[in-house]
Amino acid sequence: xxxxxxxxxxxxxxxxxxxxxxxxxxxxxxxxxxxxxxxxxxxxxxxxxxxxxxxxxxxxxxxxxxxxxxxxxxxxxxxxxxxxxxxxxxxxxxxxxxxxxxxxxxxxxxxxxxxxxxxxxxxxxxxxxxxxxxxxxxxxxxxxxxxxxxxxxxxxxxxxxxxxxxxxxxxxxxxxxxxxxxxxxxxxxxxxxxxxxxxxxxxxxxxxxxxxxxxxxxxxxxxxxxxxxxxxxxxxxxxxxxxxxxxxxxxxxxxxxxxxxxxxxx
Numbered sequence: 001x002x003x004x005x006x007x008x009x010x011x012x013x014x015x016x017x018x019x020x021x022x023x024x025x026x027x028x029x030x031x032x033x034x035x036x037x038x039x040x041x042x043x044x045x046x047x048x049x050x051x052x053x054x055x056x057x058x059x060x061x062x063x064x065x066x067x068x069x070x071x072x073x074x075x076x077x078x079x080x081x082x083x084x085x086x087x088x089x090x091x092x093x094x095x096x097x098x099x100x101x102x103x104x105x106x107x108x109x110x111x112x113x114x115x116x117x118x119x120x121x122x123x124x125x126x127x128x129x130x131x132x133x134x135x136x137x138x139x140x141x142x143x144x145x146x147x148x149x150x151x152x153x154x155x156x157x158x159x160x161x162x163x164x165x166x167x168x169x170x171x172x173x174x175x176x177x178x179x180x181x182x183x184x185x186x187x188x189x190x191x192x193x194x195x196x197x198x199x200x201x202x203x204x205x206x207x208x209x210x211x212x213x214x215x216x217x218x219x220x221x222x223x224x225x226x227x228x229x230x231x232x233x234x235x236x237x238x239x240x241x242x243x244x245x246x247x248x249x250x251x252x253x254x255x256x257x258x259x260x261x262x263x264x265x266x
Contacts, residue, residue: 071130081106127154
């Protein structure tokens with residue numbers, strides 16, 4: 001199917017979707033504008049919503065620590081380093097971030113963050129790890145299965161991987177089709193179903209131990225900003241209004257079209 005001038009192929013067996021004509025330089029998408037209100041599919045003001053993000057990340061961290069209480073942790077796609085900042089009370093943390101602007105913000109916190117792609121060389125240089133986190137990131141990767149396999153190779157036995165992503169097989173996604181809220185190429189390149197995500201983890205020899213449809217605490221400013229995408233001619237006005245929403249306000253959201261998976265290395 002065609003979505004925003006891109007072709008998305010869908011596997012008839014597992015329902016997985018993939019952008020067949022990805023951008024040559026995915027990293028170029030994620031400049032400061034992406035995080036600070038200058039991109040339709042980005043964030044309204046990522047930095048200003050940190051208090052809300054922290055509250056949500058604390059809950060994610062608590063669930064991860066039920067499976068691995070400490071050790072060395074890597075976050076792929078760490079953005080401004082808010083999750084890592086929370087996690088370093090329990091873990092020795094490392095981040096990998098493709099955006100130069102975001103990586104610089106994370107490094108300014110004193111975090112060990114590598115600017116670049118999560119390729120095997122970068123992962124091996126910082127590993128081994130006891131925990132890995134990919135929060136709403138795997139769908140952005142050009143080769144998610146390759147990253148999972150490279151990651152699994154430098155995980156210690158018993159290590160845990162937590163990831164969240166959209167569920168392309170959910171009722172909402174199937175009903176919305178090409179208009180699904182997470183169908184946003186060229187930012188999102190892969191659209192996982194629970195079947196295709198399970199297969200990718202299995203190929204990396206990672207065993208799923210927890211699957212849930214999480215209720216997330218979402219910054220109201222972000223929700224309003226992204227809703228502006230469907231406002232048609234009123235979108236510019238809607239985005240301006242979204243930027244005026246108090247940055248510290250958060251709202252619990254669950255549309256049952258995302259999934260959180262925790263998997264362990266045998």
